[in-house]
Amino acid sequence: MRLVRVLMMLFVLFAMFSAMKSFAQKFDRLDQEIAETILKDVSDDVSKNYYDPTLHGLDWNSLVQKARTNIENAHDMEEAIAQIEGLLQSLHDSHTFLIPPQHGNNFDYGWRFKIFGSRTYITEVHAGSDAEKQGVHLGDEVLAINGFRVDRQSAPLLHSAMETYLPLSSVEVKLRDSQGRVRDLRLLASVTQQPAIAGLSSWAPHEMRLKAEDAWDNARAEAVELSPDLLAIRIPAFLQTGHDVDALFAKARTHKKLIIDLRGCRGGTVDSLHAYLDHIFSHEVNFGKLVERGKVTPQTIKGNAKNAFTGDLVVLVDSETASGGEIFARVVQLEQRGTVVGDRTSGLTMAAIRIPHHAGMHPFYLYGTSVTIADTVMTDGKSLEHVGVSPDQTFLPSPADLVAHRDHVLSFGASLLGVQLTPDLASKVFVREKR
Structure with missing residues (x-):
């Protein structure tokens, strides 16, 4: 197989x-x-x-x-x-x-898809795109792309191929709308030339800096009070440590209940993951072992005896929760620290390093290798790679929720903690202002 x-x-x-x-x-x-x-x-x-x-x-x-x-x-x-x-x-x-070396053109497909349970739906349609002109709508089910079924196994590679390795000027898409009608569409991408140093090289330094700043800004965790008793923290990526994490949990400790939203969290650094875990345990926790080349290292957090958040906890996950986000959620489950709600996670959990290289002169190619250097085996003796985390309570948005921009998952998570939050209001909780 x-x-x-x-x-x-x-x-x-x-x-x-x-x-x-x-x-x-x-x-x-x-x-x-x-x-x-x-x-x-x-x-x-x-x-x-x-x-x-x-x-x-x-x-x-x-x-x-x-x-x-x-x-x-x-x-x-x-x-x-x-x-x-x-x-x-x-x-x-x-x-x-x-x-890979960066392509000389930028391809914007004007639409995005996401796995929900065992099905795939359109989650974004950009204004003015060919997809919008051809009547692609939020909540349309994606049955196939270029003849290949889109599922949990194929989706990551399809994303990588379309956006990084083999960007396409158009793609053949089979969609099913809310009325059950199936359409075969050829959707054009918007193709623009991007600034480059030479050949298939990287962005000019100024563009690289702006892109890095935007990425860091979008990855910042944010905290929102949902009630006097309930705080919600959204973690797009595990990047913050030290004072930044301390400040978030100083807010959390003024509440009795906490939601940590890891939907879409792609992972991050080990130090950051450990810093967040430290703040939800008041004691030392061994959560598995790191299997590396030639050695095995226990994975332990010290906990925060004085300043840990000790109240009720709900963790939200989805099919795009990956790596450190998955490990965080699984530790919560194994230690019976809280309730994990949402969709099965991606099962993309290995630890890797990135090794840069360059070749050529005219053109000059910048490229690199991401290489897995470790796998985390949890205390139940299992790795999460290709398996993911199955939530304690599965709760998936419907196509109608995508169309109406309702967040039933966050609403349900709040209800588990005794706070009533409508799905319409829940969808507006973590809308970060764009700079």
Whole structure:
């Protein structure tokens, strides 16, 4: 079954590749040498750093040689990049992947999708997009993209392929609307050229700084009082430590009840995760072990005997809660510290490092490798990778909720803590002002 899953992923990559020939650059001998250099760098990164030195029993050298042969027969750089990512996908590891040279064009599809339970729905339609013009609506069910069913297994790779590895000028989408009507649409992306240093390189330094500032601002945790007894904290990513986390929980301790919203939380740093966990336990907690290359390290937080929040706790999760967000939720469950509510999480939980590289002169390519260096095995002896966290109470929004911008999940979480919050008001709780 694992081989079938890997092959499916590779077929997705190459099927999507065939739709973007108009944006491909001519593949000459210099490009081939660059691609082979990228292949060598990333394959060496994996061989030297991957947490399992046996690479799950794969014949890595043979797979690398096969990728090298395929690169020799590639038609352009995009196809060569797909071969390299295909090699890394053979590990079936959420955190081992290629960080490719940035494409010379920016592709905005004008719509986004998300998994809810076992189904996939449109969650965003941008004004003026081709999707809007063709009548795509919030709450439409996505049945297939470019002929491939969209589910929990394929969704992460489809997102990566469309946005990073093989961006497309258009995609074929099969949708089912609220009346049960099925439509096959070809949705065009908006394609604009973005500033670059050279070739497929990165953003100019000023653009990089602005992008980093926006990302940090959007990742800041925020706290909102829902009642005199109830505070809600939304954590988009585990990045804050020290005073920032202390300040959030100083507010929490003035309330008897707390909701921590981890929906959409993609993870973050280990130090930040531990800082947040410290603030919900007043005692030391061992929550598992970190399995690294050649060693196993117990995972323990000290707790905060004086300043921990000790009241009632509800944690909200969804299909996009990943990595540190999943570990946080599972610790809450295993320690019976609170109630986890929402959807099954993504099952993307490995710990990784990112190794930068560059190659070439004209053009100059910046790229890198994300390599898994550890897996967290929880105190029940299980890893969350490819499994995720099943909530204590499953509660999913309906297509109608997406259309009406209602947040029944936060509303339900508040009701578990004795606070009445309408779904309409709940949807407005964490609307951060845009700068």
